[in-house]
Amino acid sequence: MGRVVEMKMTLGVALVVPSLAVAGIVVTQGGDGPWGGSRGGSRSGAVVATADSAPGPAPQAADPHGPARPTGSGDWRVRHPSEDGQIEGYTTRTSGLPGEPIVLKVSSTEDAYRVSVFRIGAYRGGWGHRVWSSGRLAGRVQPRGVFAPAETRTVVARWQPDVSVETDDWRPGYYVVKLRTTTGWETVLPYVVRSESARGTVALVAPVTTWQAYNTWGGYSLYEGPAGDRRSWAVSFDRPYDGPPGANDFRRAALPIVVRAEWTGVPLSYFTNVDLHLHPRVLDGARGYASLGHDEYWTPTMRDVVEGARDSGTNLAFFGANTMYWRVRLEDRATGPARVVVGYRSDAHLDPVRETRPAEATGRFRDAPSARPEHAVVGMQYECYPVDADYVVAAPGWWGFRGTGLRAGDRISGLVGPEADRVYPDEASPARLQVLSNTSYDCRGVSTTSQSVYYTAPSGAGVFTAGTLRWGCALIDLCEHPLGRAAGEFVSIVTANVLRAYADGPVGDRHPARPNVDLFDLPVANYVDAS
Numbered sequence: 278m279g280r281v282v283e284m285k286m287t288l289g290v291a292l293v294v295p296s297l298a299v300a301g302i303v304v305t306q307g308g309d310g311p312w313g314g315s316r317g318g319s320r321s322g323a324v325v326a327t328a329d330s331a332p333g334p335a336p337q338a339a340d341p342h343g344p345a346r347p348t349g350s351g352d353w354r355v356r357h358p359s360e361d362g363q364i365e366g367y368t369t370r371t372s373g374l375p376g377e378p379i380v381l382k383v384s385s386t387e388d389a390y391r392v393s394v395f396r397i398g399a400y401r402g403g404w405g406h407r408v409w410s411s412g413r414l415a416g417r418v419q420p421r422g423v424f425a426p427a428e429t430r431t432v433v434a435r436w437q438p439d440v441s442v443e444t445d446d447w448r449p450g451y452y453v454v455k456l457r458t459t460t461g462w463e464t465v466l467p468y469v470v471r472s473e474s475a476r477g478t479v480a481l482v483a484p485v486t487t488w489q490a491y492n493t494w495g496g497y498s499l500y501e502g503p504a505g506d507r508r509s510w511a512v513s514f515d516r517p518y519d520g521p522p523g524a525n526d527f528r529r530a531a532l533p534i535v536v537r538a539e540w541t542g543v544p545l546s547y548f549t550n551v552d553l554h555l556h557p558r559v560l561d562g563a564r565g566y567a568s569l570g571h572d573e574y575w576t577p578t579m580r581d582v583v584e585g586a587r588d589s590g591t592n593l594a595f596f597g598a599n600t601m602y603w604r605v606r607l608e609d610r611a612t613g614p615a616r617v618v619v620g621y622r623s624d625a626h627l628d629p630v631r632e633t634r635p636a637e638a639t640g641r642f643r644d645a646p647s648a649r650p651e652h653a654v655v656g657m658q659y660e661c662y663p664v665d666a667d668y669v670v671a672a673p674g675w676w677g678f679r680g681t682g683l684r685a686g687d688r689i690s691g692l693v694g695p696e697a698d699r700v701y702p703d704e705a706s707p708a709r710l711q712v713l714s715n716t717s718y719d720c721r722g723v724s725t726t727s728q729s730v731y732y733t734a735p736s737g738a739g740v741f742t743a744g745t746l747r748w749g750c751a752l753i754d755l756c757e758h759p760l761g762r763a764a765g766e767f768v769s770i771v772t773a774n775v776l777r778a779y780a781d782g783p784v785g786d787r788h789p790a791r792p793n794v795d796l797f798d799l800p801v802a803n804y805v806d807a808s
Contacts, residue, residue, distance in 0.1 A: 279686025287652060288595065317556040347376045347401025352393070352407065355463045358520075359558075362418070363462035365467050365494075365517040367434065370453065371485045371549045371660060372469035375447045379454065379468055382436040384517075385416030387458035392440055396470075396534050397451045399539040404532065405768045409442055416458065422495035422516055425610075429511040430502060431617065432495030433610075433645050444470060449547045451483065451535050454493070466518070467527050472546035476562030478780050479592075481538055483531050483720065484572035485549045486605060486618050490795070496518035499620050510627070511619040515612050520522065530570030530749035534596050537752060541773050543780035548577070551615050553582045554607055560586040565779030567594045570749045571696075573602045573659075574620060577636060577647075584654050587738045592779040595742040596749060596772065599659040599696045601651035606630075606637045650705040656730040656742050657698035661720035661807045668692035668745065668767075669713040671797075675731060676788045677741065678713075681767055691760045692751060693718070697727035700742040702794050703801045708739070711790040714744070715797055720805045726797070733790040737783030741775055748772075 330371060359365060368384035373379065381392065395405030419436040449472040457463045469483060490499040493598050494516045497509040517537075520526075538545055552559060560566060566586055572595065580601060587593050603622060607615040621628040624641030635646035643658065644682040652658045670678070693716050699801040700712060710732040717726050723746075729744040750756040751768045778784050 279585045279684065281667070281688045281690055288783055309326065309756045315501050315516065346399070346401045347406050349395075349398070349403040349406045351403040351405065353395035353397070353403075353405030353455055353465065355455075355465055356711050357461045357463050359458075359462045359464045364390055364458050364490050365455045365459075366454075366456055366464070367515065367517045368441075368468050369438070369465055369512060369515075371424050371467075372471040373444065373518065374473060375449065375470055376443075376445050377469045379444060379452075380438050381440040381442070381456075381466070382419070382434070383414075383416075383421035383439040383456060384434075385456075385458060386418055387416045387460055387462065389413050390416050390456055390458045392442070393455045393457070394442060394453065394468075395453045396448065397453060397535055399536050404536055408447060408452075411440060411442075413459070425513070429619070430497050430507065430509040431511045431513050432497050432509070432516055433513045434495070434516040436800050451481075451532065451547060452686060464517075465528075469547055469549050469552075471548050471552050473560070473686075474558075474562070475546040475548070475560050477565075478544040478546040479538070479564060479565035479567060479776055480546045480548055480560060480563050480570060481535055482553065482572075483549045483565050483569050484574070485551055485775065486574040486576075486607075487571050488518065488527060489514055489618050490574050490603075490605075490620060492516070499618070499622060510621050510624065511608070511617050513610065514618075515610060522573050528568075529753065531747070532748045533752035534567070537769060537772050538776055541776050541780075543776050547635065550579050551607065553579045555615055557582050561589075564590040564782050565594065565776065567596060567776070567779075568600060570597045571601045571746055572597055574605045574618065575601045575642070576606055577605070577649075580642070580649070580654065580751060584614065584751060587654070587734050587740065588736050590736045590738050590739050590783040592782075592784055593654075593740040594775050595655055595764040596742075598698045598742075598744050598746045599662075600655050600698075600742070601642055603639070604642050605639050650703075652699075652701055652706045653707070654740075655698070656707055656710055656732050656740060657700050657728060657744055658803075659808050660697055660699035660725060660727060660803075661718075661805055662696045662725070664694040664697040664718060664720065664727065664745075665691065666693040666697070666716045666718040667718045668729070668764075670713070671728075672711060672713045672791070672793065674711050675711065675791075676778065677731065677771050679774060680770045683767075689760075689764050691756075691758070692747055692764050692768075693727050693745045694747055695757060696746045699726055699802055700728050700730060700794060700797070700799050701803070702799050706794075707734070709790045709792050710794050712793055712797055720807055723805050725805055726799070728797075731790050733785035733788075737785035739779070739784035739788060739790070 369380040392411040394409040454466040605620040608617040610616040
């Protein structure tokens, strides 16, 4: 029986398994760096705003390990979250090139507020490097959300713009826009200053369509509506996020991977998945592609772009689970392109384009019409929610596990969940597929398994899929419940190994997959209702 690799806290003494005690990797629970952030946060101790500063450039590129690294802080975090409209807002685009302004639409019941913008990265002292701050701005209450249209229960906030932030000379990257009233209420908005191209880099791609699918602002999401009404069939980016975006939100899933990636020093580029849809050539020449966390909602174009990149030699990493599950389409509004995510989900038979444009009809990728099972790209299919299980090592010799000291059967306590994937070894499954971990568990009374996998494509590209939504949050130990330091160190080492290898180009010749699917009991049929 394998070892359970975990850290236990006994009378304040940390007991760390020696095989995972790797020099230079520190996972902190307090503070802000390099991985930290206190669990939750005080609701009474709001951070005092810093002095106003004029608009200025983002930090210059620097060795992330050297003394020239720019200074960061934890000031980007929310300590006193807005709860009842005290301050809320949204950006008029999910991303933009350097030099394209960030336009904010803000509503506040308070008299005044300030705006600060932080670039997220591997900075000295914290994740967030402040690049811009406003002066004191007058608050105003903007109109409540309305249906546009009511047939799809699509809620929009028809607000007027309040702030335009110039981004001249800003570095591409992941940014957080923080809104804070003078009385201390706060909220944050995600934004990506996107790269012109991913050529020669590892592209970090944020799954903003998934964040929006789970957004309940105005009472509606693709999952739920208010009592007595149904859910949305289409949701708009023209509204604030209601609390943390997504089921596994961007602060605990995507941003930790961004920081870890910057810490490695590999060349990076930055996008949202909407950018892949609107600009299908951005991945041309990319050495690697990384999906950041819960990446459930894809358009066929997004899939074509990523699949085409793989077939051209771009390595792929999916640092999550439940990837490429729902097929959606993006529609324009008068406010801009791709501002609406259409997804009928389990009501797919009601999608009006199902007969006339079947390739764009929404539903599961694995289902008709135009069925394209997702495991042809990802290597696995979504299997279960909720899951709470150990990550059990099955292929300790895999190159991505180097430096962990793990052996076959060793367990990383609690790393698998709250959603997990499984290998379906049918005709759509990649030919050279290697199972890296294999966990047995019960999903709502049905016995099943969860894996993480790696395969090599004919192009030489390597593809890694974590198969668990706790990959990102494990880096900072801010998952639904504590996982401990060992889980964070394991994920940190593997993530760095993958990104560094990917940055050198196609990994297939250097690190070919060792197919081993036949060693595991993996039925082709799906017996789990949850998926």
